[in-house]
Amino acid sequence: MSENLAGHVKFDNVGLRYGTDPEVLSNLSFTLYPGSFYFLTGASGAGKTSLLKMLYLAQRPSRGAIRMFGQDLVTMPQSRLPELRRRLGVVFQNFRLVPYLTAFDNVALPLRLAGAEEKKVQRAVGDMLDWVGLAHRAHAVPPSLSGGEQQRVAIARAVIARPKMLIADEPTGNVDPDMALKLLRLFEALNNRVGTTVVVATHDVHLLKKVPDSLIMRLHKGQLSDPTGALRYPPKPGGSSAG
């Protein structure tokens, strides 16, 4: 089965609990298809961040099966996870920039970790900073950047290595509405022009309308609902309608 039909990510009856506490996520079954744009919504505490953690390989499920890019995550040895992580781009809720590295070096991190030649790193990072409008702030360290600038550095870092899937946790939570819209346009551009699958977690329902072709997954008390049919019907690859 091709990856497009099988999907980038397939959750099968996944549950997650921390320690001996009750499950924070229960019976999650869904497939994320290549080139689609997903919103993950839900109130604070619904489990969005926990679900994203499993998506960006920071957390193994307590039960169930997860396949990502054709690989079984539950049984995959720890040593092979970095290879998968390099195919993901992540915008963390609080950006998680390295405070003592400049904007340039933060954006360069994924390429350097992947062993890219320094010449290519210099060029790609310069282009990327141009793209997010921060070329003039390349030498600034995160503490000297505004919230919006930090956000854009985080996004540039997430997309610099052309990930197959971009995962963003409340990416517009710390910026004004204008900036939020601009960031969404960046994600759309990445989705449309590069074909990256995008998953954006947000509790801002107004954002959902801004990307009309998006698919919505709603989390409520650790359970997924399916208001757009995203979970029932494989959407057309490349960012199809929510149906």
Add this chain to the structure above:
Amino acid sequence: MSSLPPLPVEAEDGEPAPERPPQRPEGRAAARLLPPQRLTGPIPWVIAILIALVVIAAAGGLAMRKLSEAASASLSSALSVQVIEPNPDLREARGAEAARILAGIEGVSSVRVKPEAELVAMLEPWLGEGASSGDVPIPALIDVELSRRAGPADVARIKAALKDKVPGARVDAQGDFLAPVNDALAALQWLVFGVAVMVALATAAAVWLAAKNAFAAARDTVEIMHLLGASQRQITAVFLRDVLREAILGALLGAGLGFGAVWLLGQQFAQLGSGLVSGGGLALADWLVIGAVPLAGVLLAGLTARITIAFALKDML
């Protein structure tokens, strides 16, 4: 960002890169991933002091071994024969007879009857004027050198040869006199070895604590790197580079301190001019062993840090 520029495409191999002034230094400086000087503070000095102690202890242990070996080698083939007889004339005659018999025994390479004046001079520090007065009977003393190491069988054979013909003759292997000294030196060597092991453990503990603290301080950064796809090997390598830099600095300082102290002590002992002490001089091989101490310290630090970091990373998915 108001007008969205096109998303940059990935540079193709061989495509000429556009002219761009260098924005960052390239190479190692550009590839720095963790904060500089994470192992700040006293760690290099702690390692330096510990390495210096091991160097001094190792030098002391090796010097004692050399001393023990030199003393044993000079005395191992020597025997002393005493002829105990109060009558001076009879003692002289029996001493001469003993020397004659000893010279005829197979394996004896030299026999020397110590002149009475020499014996008196030896005893004078203990007996004072009485040593030369004749009031105190002094045994005749004969130094015997064998062509091989003097074992119990040789002593027994010489005793048997003298038993009937020289009444009052007593035979001792000179090496036996040094046995307690050798035992003490052996005990000191074990003590030095124990000290070296304990100091090595202290070094490992110091490095373990330093690596653990550094890892805890950089945990957030490590997690970011981890989630961006850094392998354990990459993270470990970055940490090891810093730990080894600190350890090498400490080892060099420690080696300097230790070698300086050993050299100074050597100079002090050399001025004593004592035959026994001069036997404890270090040979080239000994210096090579001592020189290996700082190197071993660096390797130990690297190994300890590697194990510490591997355990810390194990907790992360």
